Amino acid sequence: MTERTLILVKPDGVQRGLSGEILRRIEAKGYTLVAVELRQATPELLEQHYEEHVGKPFYEPLVEFMLSGPTLAIVAQGERVIEGFRSLAGVTDPTTAAPGTIRGDLGRQWPTKVLQNLVHGSDSEESAAREIGIWFPGLA
Ligand code: DAT
Numbered sequence: 001m002t003e004r005t006l007i008l009v010k011p012d013g014v015q016r017g018l019s020g021e022i023l024r025r026i027e028a029k030g031y032t033l034v035a036v037e038l039r040q041a042t043p044e045l046l047e048q049h050y051e052e053h054v055g056k057p058f059y060e061p062l063v064e065f066m067l068s069g070p071t072l073a074i075v076a077q078g079e080r081v082i083e084g085f086r087s088l089a090g091v092t093d094p095t096t097a098a099p100g101t102i103r104g105d106l107g108r109q110w111p112t113k114v115l116q117n118l119v120h121g122s123d124s125e126e127s128a129a130r131e132i133g134i135w136f137p138g139l140a
């Protein structure tokens with residue numbers, strides 16, 4: 001089934017110059033880029049985006065990290081792209097993410113405790129629709 005997902009190259013990825021490498025992996029897999037835009041997140045936008053995590057112990061450090069520089073916001077389209085991109089990204093913690101995945105090959109957990117795991121990908125059709133609406137209201 002053709003679907004759309006929201007992907008973010010987080011500030012660690014942009015700062016480390018990995019935007020191109022991550023876009024390359026998305027395109028090499030055959031997904032279509034629908035929107036790509038460099039954006040500076042705001043606390044309000046992140047509170048919506050990470051609504052399920054508000055109040056968790058890692059929420060404040062996560063927001064601080066996400067405000068530390070620009071984020072590359074991407075909408076990609078393709079056959080089962082929601083699950084497919086999560087698979088390309090690897091598991092949340094880069095220290096255990098499998099080799100061959102974005103987080104496994106390139107992610108770091110140091111020098112801070114915050115998981116610098118380079119990318120976000122929507123985790124369900126419902127999240128994808130919600131998150132695309134937050135980052136790209138014109139596309140929803
Ligand atoms: P994912 O990004 O794999 O969907 P998530 O939605 O559970 O993971 O969490 C969102 C982000 O919050 C994640 O990319 C990194 C951070 N995070 C999650 N769990 C964490 C934890 N236990 N400690 C520190 N940061 C965490």
Ligand code: MG
Pocket residue numbers: 121123
């Ligand atoms: Mg998530």
